[in-house]
Amino acid sequence: MADELLSPKQVRASYGFREQTLAQWRWMGQGPDYIKTSPGRSGRIKYKRSAIEAWLDAQTVRTGGAAA
Template sequence: MTDELLTAIQVRDAYGISPQTLANHRWRGTGPAYVKISPSKYGRVRYRRSAIEQWLDACTRQVTV
């Protein structure tokens, strides 16, 4: 099975993370790994489903009392 490539809209629909939030994280270098599928400055960006899930796992915090 291949690792599905998702657009920012598909990420929003599946995980509730807005495309602007993803863009902000890309700019800061703090977001999930992404694939740039065209070479221009405004090239198309895709996210591997596994990269989104790994990033969300890394952001998950558990409060202990």
């Protein structure tokens, strides 16, 4: 089964991250990996659901370990 591709608007609906926050993270080289369909400002941005889930897992702070 193919990995679901989400637009920034769909990411907001599913995970609560605003489109502007996602854009800022892309500009800063942070946040989840993304796909840009063509170069330049006209390129559409898509996120693989698995990339978002992996990024969230990497951000998870485990309790009982080192101080956050």
